[in-house]
Amino acid sequence: MPVATMTNKGQVTIPKKVRDALHLQSGDKLEFVCEEAGIITVRPVKKSVDEVFGKLYRKGRAPVSTEEMREAVERKFKKEYGRGADESA
Structure with missing residues (x-):
């Protein structure tokens, strides 16, 4: 039986x-x-594109650009941590 050590x-x-x-x-x-x-129990999480396609779709919600997503993440990060996502800790 294989054994591993945790750091x-x-x-x-x-x-x-x-x-x-x-x-x-x-x-x-x-x-x-x-x-x-x-x-x-440990098992690999393997998802194909077909399995996750459309998971973020919400009827009536307008499409969002990647730039809008990046800006939203940046706002959330600043609100939670008081700094930008690309600033070191």
């Missing part, structure tokens, strides 16, 4: 045998499901 930052290197079994590649997302009796 003080909570990071774990997934053993190669597990990465291969799950067909994981750099940048893949993992879902952790906490079940009873301390059992944790």
Whole structure:
């Protein structure tokens, strides 16, 4: 059974045998499901474009440009953190 050690930052290197079994590649997302009796299930989150197409659509809502999205995120970030998203902490 593969074993991994967690760093003080909570990071774990997934053993190669597990990465291969799950067909994981750099940048893949993992879902952790906490079940009873301390059992944790880990599974890759694999979504195709077809699975997520149209998820943001809302009837009656006008389209928004990427620039408008960026500005909205910047406003929210400044409201939450008092600084711009591109400013270092």
